[in-house]
Amino acid sequence: MNPEILKTRIIEIKNIGPCIVRLCKPEDGPKIYNEVEEKNWPPWLSAKRETLSGRARIFPEGQLIIRKLVGDEILATLSTNRFNWDGNPTSLPSWDSAAGKPPDFSKTYILDGNTLDMVSMNVHPEYWKYGLAPLMIELIKEQAKALGITHLIGDFRPNEFGEFKSKENNWQVDFEEYCNRTQDNRPIDGWLRNLMRNGMVPLIVDRQAMTVVVSLKEFNQYKSSYFPEKWKEVAKGVWECGQVGQWKVDEKEAVYQESNLWGQIPME
Numbered sequence: 001m002n003p004e005i006l007k008t009r010i011i012e013i014k015n016i017g018p019c020i021v022r023l024c025k026p027e028d029g030p031k032i033y034n035e036v037e038e039k040n041w042p043p044w045l046s047a048k049r050e051t052l053s054g055r056a057r058i059f060p061e062g063q064l065i066i067r068k069l070v071g072d073e074i075l076a077t078l079s080t081n082r083f084n085w086d087g088n089p090t091s092l093p094s095w096d097s098a099a100g101k102p103p104d105f106s107k108t109y110i111l112d113g114n115t116l117d118m119v120s121m122n123v124h125p126e127y128w129k130y131g132l133a134p135l136m137i138e139l140i141k142e143q144a145k146a147l148g149i150t151h152l153i154g155d156f157r158p159n160e161f162g163e164f165k166s167k168e169n170n171w172q173v174d175f176e177e178y179c180n181r182t183q184d185n186r187p188i189d190g191w192l193r194n195l196m197r198n199g200m201v202p203l204i205v206d207r208q209a210m211t212v213v214v215s216l217k218e219f220n221q222y223k224s225s226y227f228p229e230k231w232k233e234v235a236k237g238v239w240e241c242g243q244v245g246q247w248k249v250d251e252k253e254a255v256y257q258e259s260n261l262w263g264q265i266p267m268e
Contacts, residue, residue, distance in 0.1 A: 024063035029053030035074040036122035044212045054104030076123045076132040081105045085115040095155040095209035116144045118154035137198045155260040158189035162243040171234045175259040200263040209260035219254035
């Protein structure tokens with residue numbers, strides 16, 4: 001099988017100009033990390049350079065990149081994994097379990113799996129309003145069809161939840177309640193609105209999507225170096241930091257945990 005998306009193509013993107021769409025290569029890992037991964041994720045969640053390279057080695061057909069034709073600047077990337085799923089929302093794994101440890105898909109990728117999981121999408125912050133996320137979704141739908149995929153899904157991260165929680169004691173609002181909140185019949189979260197416009201059907205909340213355990217020393221380093229003005233102890237040993245998840249800290253360690261929302265993208 002030789003899906004069309006596997007061939008490098010040049011496309012014209014409005015207000016940006018000619019761009020190249022292609023599959024990621026292992027040697028792209030450091031550049032992806034420096035230009036988009038590090039800019040989109042807090043340091044305790046961002047994929048390492050070797051992880052990004054590893055995904056391109058394990059499942060090259062599922063790693064997409066858009067860059068400018070002139071200048072080679074990376075505009076967006078999409079990382080997907082392939083595995084089997086029975087179609088039952090209650091059998092879906094956590095984000096961590098789907099990606100594996102390390103999250104380079106080396107322990108979870110299945111060559112003939114029936115499901116494509118949109119694990120992580122990065123759009124360069126300077127190009128957030130140029131329609132790159134919907135474009136990536138259309139490209140991966142095309143790829144999924146070419147690969148004979150049955151289910152196109154994602155454990156989606158409504159990243160405006162962190163900012164929402166920082167206002168008016170909203171930190172006590174439940175994640176699922178937030179996902180269900182609407183304005184003008186659309187989700188209040190920008191990423192969920194974007195996904196809904198592209199046909200995403202919510203499946204189930206992943207209550208333990210991502211879990212990170214660090215030492216107290218590393219936790220304090222994050223507090224002092226990563227947007228220190230956003231950190232707030234909202235209850236004894238419970239810290240908010242402007243992100244989707246929440247930290248719980250005791251005398252031994254700090255544990256970050258966040259929820260995500262599994263959803264399915266129709267391929268028609």
